[in-house]
Amino acid sequence: MVSAAAGLAATGLQVHVATFASFLALLCAEQIRTDTAYTKLPVRLIGHHTGITLGFYGTSHHATEDLAITRSIANLTVVAPADPRQLSCMLRASVDVPGPMYFRIGRGRDPEVYGAEDLADFSLGRAxxxxxxxxxxxxxxxxxxxxxxxxxxxxxxxxxxxxxxxxxxxxxxxxxxxxxxxxxxxxxxxxxxxxxxxxxxxxxxxxxxxxxxxxxxxxxxxxxxxxxxxxxxxxxxxxxxxxxxxxxxxxxxxx
Amino acid sequence: MTSSTELDQERIQLLEERARFVRTETVRLIDIAKTGHYASTFSCAEIFAVLYYDILRLRRGEPDWPQRDRFLLGKGHAAVGLYPLLADWGFVDHEVLNGYTRLGNPLGDHPDMVNVPGIDFSSGSLGHNLSVGLGMALGARYASEPFDVYVLLGDGEQEEGQVWEAAMAAAHHDVRNLIAIVDRNKYSLDGPTDEINQVEPLPDKWRAFGWNVHEVDGHDIVALTTLLRSIRDGERTAPTVVIAHTVKGKGVSFMEEEFGWHLGWLDTEDERDVHRELEARK
Structure with missing residues (x-):
């Protein structure tokens, strides 16, 4: 899937790939590195259910290594939104990111941290x-x-x-x-x-x-x-x- | 282990009862977790029953007996139906079942060889277990042990490339003690396999990869048992795959072929109806 996304991106498209983080950042680490990051292709890798959000689904479904893996891949931008609004900001900002990005997101039940006005000056890379x-x-x-x-x-x-x-x-x-x-x-x-x-x-x-x-x-x-x-x-x-x-x-x- | 000539009415009734036990226990355990894979487990209830009460060479209370046949649940999300059988074999304490998925309990939604006696290998990430089974089957060969390795795969799992790498390698290495069973229930998490990513023609694909291919009704206890016995006891010329045609959610009318039940939870009233329906099938 990741390599296919790289192929799509190589035709000039911005491509979004989403699956469980354990199967994206861990299983596809080499495809992410070699096919999207080394090549600087605009693939957006969205790893959901990160960390231990999948509770009793067990180790196969937990992802507590994805930051370590993705952080060590050159050319890859790595983000972890605190809530849905911040994720929206990141997706909008990603339009201007020429290379690949890894989004580390939760399970979709995350409480809101930010109100509508709080993220007006949101900027990738600025804490x-x-x-x-x-x-x-x-x-x-x-x-x-x-x-x-x-x-x-x-x-x-x-x-x-x-x-x-x-x-x-x-x-x-x-x-x-x-x-x-x-x-x-x-x-x-x-x-x-x-x-x-x-x-x-x-x-x-x-x-x-x-x-x-x-x-x-x-x-x-x-x-x-x-x-x-x-x-x-x-x-x-x-x-x-x-x-x-x-x-x-x-x-x-x-x- | 029973020879091919002894499939009498008593045995058939036992296997039918064990399949029903898989289903009723699945309903009971998922009620503890409040979410789980009913339909994926119901489609392979007869396969579990026939393997654990007729085919596999196991010793009660000895999950680590070196000569035992291995069973790998590639479609690990059906583990909830397997745990009660492991308890019945004396591998897992019955009490442990009652804490299914609770904090610190070894029994999660997917099987874990580190914490659960009787689980021959962990799974949960689809596509790994046929390769693991290949390694175990080669290990049996190198150690001159007589055991067979059975791997139950999902049909959605056929989309995983690693399955086909293992299939190719197993035929190349002429691993005849490896037996794959595909639970062909026609649905995956996202919908019908034919619409999500066409896996057919499955028998032709496996044949082309060098495997001996059989097809069977995966809910027909007699046909399933007869076929698996003939594979176990007969001469094998290649790795073997059994494509078991099944019904997702089999046994509960409103779950059958409703892929929304891949993952779900029954409320109290529905759960009562399900138990009533399962009992009525006796």
């Missing part, structure tokens, strides 16, 4: 800041932006100075924003519905290390293991990827 924090900067992507904002509300109520960054574009990576918020805060917490290896947390760690920023830092996500099966909401609670869990992890980090 969105939700407040500034001196105690803590939470950097989240995709499905984790909503619970991260809710967690921040709870922490603020406890007197914690916390800001949240919506890192909707994983590649190209907004290093400036990451470095900026990390310099302003004493602690940085990344949150992703992904293996902690190779995804958002790794990208932030790389950016901070190369900029020489020293900060108390923690990557939060799926800890290099295969998820249990279970209903998604139960899994989010179990892996502390809901608002309560993220707040609890943040409190540990803050000491």
């Amino acid at each position: 969105i800041r939700h407040g500034a924090g001196e105690d803590l900067a939470i950097i989240a992507t995709g499905s984790m932006v909503h619970p991260a904002l809710a967690a921040a509300e709870r922490l603020r109520a406890e007197g914690v100075s916390v800001g949240v960054v919506d890192m909707h574009t994983i590649k190209p990576f907004d290093t400036d924003t990451v470095v900026d918020v990390a310099r302003a805060a004493r602690n940085v917490l990344t949150v992703e519905e992904h293996n902690v290896i190779g995804g958002l947390g790794s990208a932030v760690a790389e950016a901070l290390a190369e900029a020489g920023v020293s900060v108390n830092f923690r990557r939060h996500g799926i800890a290099d293991q295969y998820s249990l099966v279970g209903p998604p909401t139960h899994l989010y609670r179990h892996y502390q990827l809901d608002a309560d869990g993220i707040a609890a992890v943040a409190r540990q980090l803050l000491g």
Whole structure:
């Protein structure tokens, strides 16, 4: 399917390919790299049901490696919208992206993060800041932006100075924003519905290390293991990827 | 294991009862999960029953017996109908069934060899298991073990290129202990296979790939059992495929040939009707 899309794109069309992320980013990794990315063809790869959204469908249907895979493919733009409105912005913006793009999306039941006016100046590659924090900067992507904002509300109520960054574009990576918020805060917490290896947390760690920023830092996500099966909401609670869990992890980090 | 000459009325009744058990347990377990693959499981209920209670060489309570025949569920989304049989064979505790898909339970929508005794290989990503079965069949050859490897494939799964790579390689390597069964229920998640991506002419394709091809009514216990016994006990000259013509949703009138039931959930009243209909078929 991906190679056929590359062929279509080679005739001058912008092509959209959509399937479960586990079967797109993992199964078709080589076709994505060789046929769409090396060739810089405008194929839009839409991987849905990312992370552990397919709950009890099991490991075959989970995708907690797709950011690591796609992020390491040169020429590929990688985005993870926080909600449907942001996805719309990205699809509109994609018209001007000459090469291939990977969209990491959820299962279509994602709560809204943004109102109609909130994304007027949306720009691919420019992270969105939700407040500034001196105690803590939470950097989240995709499905984790909503619970991260809710967690921040709870922490603020406890007197914690916390800001949240919506890192909707994983590649190209907004290093400036990451470095900026990390310099302003004493602690940085990344949150992703992904293996902690190779995804958002790794990208932030790389950016901070190369900029020489020293900060108390923690990557939060799926800890290099295969998820249990279970209903998604139960899994989010179990892996502390809901608002309560993220707040609890943040409190540990803050000491 | 029973020889070809003993298919008597008692055996037929047992196999029919086991197929009904697959269906009633499928309804019970999906009610725990609140969503599941009823129709895909109902189409292969007789195939499960005949394999597990007549064809496969298994030992009760010994899921790792090295000489056992292997069974791979390529169409892993029908695992909900297989788990009750694994419990019946003493591979999985009956209690575990009651927590189907709940947090931390080993039984998910797709079969998992890491956590479920009796699952010979995991599946869920369609197209992998025929290749895995080929490897197992070659392993039997290298180890001089007598076991056969059965792989149940979906007909939508025939769209996967990897199936045909495995088919080509199995014939090339003359792997005669590999037996594929295609559950030809004519529907996939997205609709009729003939409309989504034409898989026919299936018998000609498999024949062209060097396989011995058989066709059977996949709900006819006698025909299915007789054919699989003849394959198991007869001389084989190539890998073998059985194309089992089935009805998606078989056994529940409003699910039959309604592809919307590929994935669904019955509310309480409908579930009562389904049990009534399944009981009436005795």
